Every structure is written in C-alpha cells, then in structure tokens.
Amino acid sequence: MNISVVIPTYNRQTLLQHTLESLCRQTLDKEAFEVIVVDDGGTDQSAALCQSFEHRLNIRYFWQTDAGFRPAKARNVGIVAAEGEVILMLDSGIILSQQGLARHVQRHQSAELNKVVIGYVYGFKADQQALTTVIESVSSEDVDASVQVMQQAGLFDSRQWQYDELGKNLAMWPAPFDIFWTAHVSAKRSELIRAGLFDESFTSWGGEDVDLGIRLFHNNNKYELADDICAIHWPHFEQSGSSEAENEAAINAVIKINQKYQSWQTSFYMKTLGEPLYSLNKVVRVLGK
Numbered sequence: 001m002n003i004s005v006v007i008p009t010y011n012r013q014t015l016l017q018h019t020l021e022s023l024c025r026q027t028l029d030k031e032a033f034e035v036i037v038v039d040d041g042g043t044d045q046s047a048a049l050c051q052s053f054e055h056r057l058n059i060r061y062f063w064q065t066d067a068g069f070r071p072a073k074a075r076n077v078g079i080v081a082a083e084g085e086v087i088l089m090l091d092s093g094i095i096l097s098q099q100g101l102a103r104h105v106q107r108h109q110s111a112e113l114n115k116v117v118i119g120y121v122y123g124f125k126a127d128q129q130a131l132t133t134v135i136e137s138v139s140s141e142d143v144d145a146s147v148q149v150m151q152q153a154g155l156f157d158s159r160q161w162q163y164d165e166l167g168k169n170l171a172m173w174p175a176p177f178d179i180f181w182t183a184h185v186s187a188k189r190s191e192l193i194r195a196g197l198f199d200e201s202f203t204s205w206g207g208e209d210v211d212l213g214i215r216l217f218h219n220n221n222k223y224e225l226a227d228d229i230c231a232i233h234w235p236h237f238e239q240s241g242s243s244e245a246e247n248e249a250a251i252n253a254v255i256k257i258n259q260k261y262q263s264w265q266t267s268f269y270m271k272t273l274g275e276p277l278y279s280l281n282k283v284v285r286v287l288g289k
Helices: 013-024 046-052 071-081 100-109 143-153 160-166 189-194 208-218 242-261 280-287
Strands: 003-009 033-039 059-063 086-090 094-096 115-122 184-188 222-233
Touching (some): 003 013, 003 071, 013 033, 013 046, 013 094, 071 189, 094 143, 100 184, 100 222
Parallel strands (some): 115 222
Antiparallel strands (some): 086 184
16 A cells, blocks of 8 residues: 545535545556545535445545544544555545656655655635636546646646745745645655644644644655646635635634744744735745845
8 A cells, every 4th residue: 555545524525526536537556545534523425425436446434523623633533544655635625636646656755755745736725706717627537637727727726826936946945834735745654643643732724734744844854846746626616704714713823833833934924024925935035034
C-alpha cells in the first residue's frame, strides 16, 4: 500500500461522490492505494455511498458522533487507520486528476528528505458568479479535460498570486506552512504521527491544518509545490454569510496559533500590508527585513 487517501466529510454526499469517482480513474494500480472516508457525524447517505464503491476502490468508512465541528479528529482517525506510507489529504468535493496519486507517490519515493507536497487546486475560493461559467463543464469522469476548462475560465488556485509574487520554490519562503491546506496535500504517515497529528482542540473553521503544518516544518519536512498535480474544487455555491464566519474563525485561529508557538514567523500573523488578500509570507518578507 503506497498511499492512503483520507477524506473527512459531513453531509456532503453529492460532493463526496464526485471525489470518489475521480479516485476510481487513477492511473495508479488499485492495489497500491486505499481510500478512508471519516464522517464527522453526518446524517446523509454517505455510508451507503461508500459501500457502493467497494467493488471499485479499496475503501473504508468510519463514522464519529456529531459533537460539533471536528475535522481534526476525523483526519486523525483516518491517519491512524491508514496502511499507506504516504497520506494524501483531500476534502470531499475535491476531484483529482488521473495521474494525481501516482505523482504524489513518486514525489515522496524519489525524495532524499521527508517532504510535504502541496497540490494545486483549481477553483478553490473562486468567485461564486465565475463558477456559473464552468459548472456544466466540469466532470469527475474526466478531470484532466476539466482542468483545461478551469484554466480557460481563469479559475486558478487561490494561492496562485502568492506563487507569482513569491516564487514556486517553497524552500525560499519564510513560512511555507501557511499554505498547508488539507484540501489537497500529502506527507509521510510516519512524519504526521511524529508531529503529533492534528490538534483536536481546533473545533471551528480553519487553523488545524496550518497548526500541523508548523510542526512538520519544525521537524524539517521540506515543503514542495507540485502545481503539476492538479485537482479541482467542485463548483458549488456556498451558503450566504459563510465567508464572514470563516474570516472571523480564521482570525481566532491565528491568534491561538501564535500564542501556542510564539515563533518569529507566527508573530507576523496579526500584521497587515493593507491589502485585501493576506499572505503571511509576504508580510514577513516586507516587514521582517
């Protein structure tokens, strides 16, 4: 078992189905990977959905009691249960290009040092109106063609502007852990365990992924951008007001993170350059000179 895909979910049966469909079309041999879905107390038919994929994927489904927002615990359940050397974390609703798993495995197997591989996610945090231009053209059955659709529509990864400004060599970034987003990222299972897994005290949106990313960074995992490993955030419309709630939760999370680590990088979290898009790495580059 080369790689285990860990997917937390909560009442996202339709989005989860798209993700699983894309995993059925991977070039990596079926016996070389497994899929672990951990349901954070959902009440839809996700269990039955996963069961329907058992003849197409090595898939396991876990359900945990609904005790609030607990994706950190859900991911921990999946990582502990996993048998793969590499853990790929995907969100439900992320569809992966056909060579995605094979390329994640290759990046880790060919590395001399332990690394964190940041995959590319088209359409993540995209403008809702812009999504209407592609919503009928994206397919989990042909993700590679769908990537071209997203490119033509200009729906790139929401971090693309950081790659343009700061460069793609994450080893040169002062705080690459700030883009450790579990929508599409991989690391060695042994390194995730050595770092202590996700901090389960994070029980509101955001923060638990960056928090673990910091510990991986402190343990000398090399961060690497793999913009050739493509995925798409399935076009769908978020509930009204969710962005404001997420922004407030994100602020609370970075305050908690800085209090926890008190590192020179995290001390820049509450500083700003007065720009609408926030980048810790850019703030450190500009103000940390």
